[in-house]
Amino acid sequence: MISTPPEDPPAEPEVPSSVPDIRLARAVRTIAIVSRVFEQICRETKVSLPQYRLLLFLRRGPKRAGELAARAAIKRPTLTAIVAGLEKEGRLTRIADETDGRGVRIEITSKGMQALDAVESQLGQLVHRICDLGDYDFLLGALDDLASVVDAETFRQIAQSEEEREAAKKNPSSD
Numbered sequence: 001m002i003s004t005p006p007e008d009p010p011a012e013p014e015v016p017s018s019v020p021d022i023r024l025a026r027a028v029r030t031i032a033i034v035s036r037v038f039e040q041i042c043r044e045t046k047v048s049l050p051q052y053r054l055l056l057f058l059r060r061g062p063k064r065a066g067e068l069a070a071r072a073a074i075k076r077p078t079l080t081a082i083v084a085g086l087e088k089e090g091r092l093t094r095i096a097d098e099t100d101g102r103g104v105r106i107e108i109t110s111k112g113m114q115a116l117d118a119v120e121s122q123l124g125q126l127v128h129r130i131c132d133l134g135d136y137d138f139l140l141g142a143l144d145d146l147a148s149v150v151d152a153e154t155f156r157q158i159a160q161s162e163e164e165r166e167a168a169k170k171n172p173s174s175d
Contacts, residue, residue: 034130041122047115050074050082055091055108055116062095062105073157091115 035049042049050072057063057071069079083106086092091112097103108116131139 037126038123041126042119045119045122047119051086052119054082055112058092058106058108059116062107064097064103064105068106086112
């Protein structure tokens, strides 16, 4: 009887020399993989990942397009396309801005809330399964800590972009 030698375990992928710690490289790769699974779940629930993010931001209340674009870190033309699609599907609507008669605010509809809840239910089940593979409370706590840091960084970026817009208004370029 001829025995076949055991296969070598898969080697860890190369870590770029610019990455100071292999754990950082693994974290980046894990985020990329989980993001891909999130995209898949979003497609299955008929809500794209960019649509999900916009609906998520609108859950807290109506927003002006500029504010929404800054929060979602997307350019206005991209926002316009996503909003048009969601509006056509009845998942959001445009309402007059009470503070600025010329302005419009974008608001999530009940159909949009239902879509958001469906996606979050599926995503929540995935996160539950992932956390269940290890120390559930530790992993969920780590994800919660990550969410707090990401939220803080997002708010910092929004504040910075608002400061830049205000500075541009005060000092218009002479292009």
